Amino acid sequence: MNVSMTNGTLNYLVKLAAEHKEDNLLLMQERDKTVAYYEGDHPSFFKEGRDYEVVENVGQVQSSGFVVMNNIPVSDEGRPVFEDRFKKRVGQVENMEGFQAIRILRPKKGNTYVVFTQWRNEQDFEDWKNSKEFEKAHANSGPQHKQKPSFIDGKPYITKYYMIQPEE
Template sequence: MNVFMTKGTFDFLKKLPEKHTTIDFYFMRESGSTLVYYENEEKNIFASGKEYETVSQSGTLHESGYVVMNNIPVADDGMATFEDKFKQNQQSVASMPGFQAFRLLRPKKGNTYVVMTQWRSETDFENWKNSDQFKQAHKDGGDVKPPAYFLDRPFVTTYHMVDMDE
């Protein structure tokens, strides 16, 4: 499955569903910016944006909720190790209350993976971050030096799903 994302103004992006009626778009807002996300096997319809291949997934994306995207630059020789680690840990997150969806996305260009989770609410995500399951899944992380296969420090972006009826 391919994943496509682009950012822009809500007023411009909200016209996409009218032009592409067969695509299920997911609109997310971060501060003043809007991100549009969709999954399919077709080509990218965006003039600019990012393309990914889904490596692993669980759950179903919803039009409401809270989205967390961990952006992790990974060296070419560390990709297999990185993917295996996240495939093993996805079951623990899927069992958490409020969990909706998980996607491990491999970039088609570049080296920054996206580990995306969607939650019913920001509180559900915070509960996951404070859980024993989170500590177990991230026991090699924390403030220590990133693994050798990380090219740079990971960064997190968070979004609230946009109610298109507002």
């Protein structure tokens, strides 16, 4: 499965979604930032998209909900270790109340992986973040650790969005 994302104005991305109805393009927004999200079997049609391969996926990305993307730069030699950690993750995020989907996305260009999670709402995400399951999942490399794993190749950052369904 391929995933691609691109940024643009809301008007432009709504128009793009209308032109590609068969591709089920999803839109998300936070303040003045709007992102179009595509996942499917064929290559991206975005002119300036960020393309990914799916390392792992659970659940169905939906047209409503709250999205959190943990953007993590990973060294070339650290990629297998990083991916293996997620394949063996302990936290069972998919069993949390309000969980909708997770995608571990390997960049086709660059070094920044995206851990994409979708929740029913922002409170469900906050409940996950404050849970014992979250602590367990991040025991070796979570946000509270001063020393990052050796495979981290830069400063990770988080982006958050609300799925939107604009009128055409």
